[in-house]
Amino acid sequence: MNAAPPMRLDIILEDLEGASELSELQTAIENLRDHFKVDHMVYHWVSGAGDQYGCGTYSPEWVQRYLEKEYLRIDPVIQGCYQRFHPVDWKRLDWSSKAARGFQKEAIAHGIGNQGFSVPVRGPNGQFALYTVSHNCDDDIWAAFTETNRRDLILIAHYFNQKALDFEPDRKPEPAQPLSPREVDALTLLAMGYSRAQVAETLNISEHTLRVYIESARFKLGAMNTVHAVARALSRGLIVI
Amino acid sequence: MNAAPPMRLDIILEDLEGASELSELQTAIENLRDHFKVDHMVYHWVSGAGDQYGCGTYSPEWVQRYLEKEYLRIDPVIQGCYQRFHPVDWKRLDWSSKAARGFQKEAIAHGIGNQGFSVPVRGPNGQFALYTVSHNCDDDIWAAFTETNRRDLILIAHYFNQKALDFEPDRKPEPAQPLSPREVDALTLLAMGYSRAQVAETLNISEHTLRVYIESARFKLGAMNTVHAVARALSRGLIVI
DNA sequence: ACCGCTCTCGCTATTTCTGGGGAGTTAAAA
């Protein structure tokens, strides 16, 4: 435990806003944990490609294990938050699968706590991160805690993500060369399941022309093939289906 | 001007949280405008497909003109916020193009005000919206206003978007037959741009087996082809890249 | 006036993917 009294929230936020290095995020998150008097706080930038960044108060062993075992793929917190907009209590997630229950058990064994609350945050180009607070207590206390602090946590998540984005400009390698309208049309229809012939017919262009669009979109997105291009366009929010 | 005194912010937010109809968003946004004593407040859900939804205090004439002329395509507020994470003062955007200056002139003529501040908000599946406040005053006053109210505006934007997502019928929770781990692996690697041969090699299975996974995933997702299956898996949050 | 970009259309050849089949083993729920 920290011997000093917890810092005031607005002071911590101010420090955070003025942060100029990644290490200050770690300091801030520890201060925030002490301020809210919870077991853990974590900021987790989620990137499925395997590279992830985060800071927080989980034990290094747990973090390493999480990465090693690729728990990203089965963690219900990730899966659940990815489809939600609002912050979510871990209890409301789907822990029914066997893999998820095993994961939960292991997490608790690593001292994560039986309660958790995660705030999804999204940035440009499909960037996605979580701000999570976890603790060991009973349901009533936790419900009161999350109800009281939801708004603060949303703001904190926002500020953390802002700083993380500021510090990691190279994480968005290609800052989204925008697609032309026709390219958007083409990729959208492909993502909707149309074959090339159907897309060409729908857009009233020849299939040859369509292929030019797909290729130029693929080039702009740095994609290896059509599937990749559609996936990137989707995850960067360039097309919506 | 409103004769009644402005409502307190937390009351307005509470009303907003309890809202059960879209029309209540309109009421809330008018209350918020009065509370902050600004000319306009607007929530604008931007969908790349062209269809938009919003509520706010802009004149109907301006809204109609905006839609008619497809100003979405040239509005620097949209373009700028789409690439940014943090809220932005309109002065910091790129108004250099001819079309943008013409648009700005017209907007001011419609009483939008010479100052503006927009908060980008993002939801699942590339959903994107803006919460905008605009006013007519000089730079110093506006700078002080935005500095003072930035945090509140971020929260308000968040709550508005939450409600808008709740009300959107499109957000129906798909039954979403879950994919098997191998199917998830296969679709994920495909979405990352791997060819079938590479995926099979990575997963240490034959390409024939891989095809079985892709097909069963396609069947579960109700997809017409591989591109469609990957797109659906992505937009349903079944795979993360 | 020119540059760059978008949009449209054309060709060939090679590689990859798809959509139908069927069949056996293992591991986990009912």
Place this chain on the structure above:
DNA sequence: TTTTAACTCCCCAGAAATAGCGAGAGCGGT
């Protein structure tokens, strides 16, 4: 225990995608 589901492997013909090469019209910005 039975049954269900996941996982693994195989064939083949035809459709789709990729990598190259072209061309010309139109539009907005420097």
